[in-house]
Amino acid sequence: MFVGRRRFADIIILVCCTILSYFLIRAIIDHVKHVTHEKNLKGNMQQWKLRHPKIVTESKDIQYIDENGPDSFIYKAKPKHDIQNKHGHHEDDDDDEEADDLELEQRIRERKRKQALKMDQRGRKRNALEINQRLKIRNKPRS
Incomplete structure (x- = not known):
């Protein structure tokens, strides 16, 4: 037991x-x-x-920023007094519209320049990959 x-x-x-x-x-x-x-x-x-470069749409009252990628677009709205300029200072409400337009144009030009540079780099990378593929095919040992 x-x-x-x-x-x-x-x-x-x-x-x-x-x-x-x-x-x-x-x-x-x-x-x-x-x-x-x-x-x-x-x-x-x-x-x-x-x-995709950061999607930023600016208007006088609200700045929308996409920070979450392709799957979930969550936009944060900021009132104008919360928007800071590039030096970290809050923008004044009585700024000249011409200065704002010039700054916006400068940002657009800079963004286009960066995009063109990215496209150029991608094209160069693609061409380098194609050349490497061709060399591999040419140098492949024959059996």
């Missing part, structure tokens, strides 16, 4: 350990999935930011 109780206790301990190990393994797998999903989201966000 003593041997039977011992065997029964061993079976119960074995079942409990199996159940606990199952939950531990599930928790580890879920954690790894969550971490890799976060890394993928972060990588996708960085790729999206490289492909």
Whole structure:
């Protein structure tokens, strides 16, 4: 009878350990999935930011900034008195409209220049990749 109780206790301990190990393994797998999903989201966000410059639409009253990437467009509206100029000072309400127009034109020119530079760099990268592909095809050993 003593041997039977011992065997029964061993079976119960074995079942409990199996159940606990199952939950531990599930928790580890879920954690790894969550971490890799976060890394993928972060990588996708960085790729999206490289492909799309920050979307900024300015008006006199509200500045809309897209900070969340392609999947969720959440726009933050800022009243005019909260908008700061490039030196970190709040803009005055009685600024000349001409100065604002000149600054806006300068920003637009700078943005277009940066976009043209990005396009040039992408074109160069693409051409370099195509050249490398052609060289690999040419230098491929013949069997």
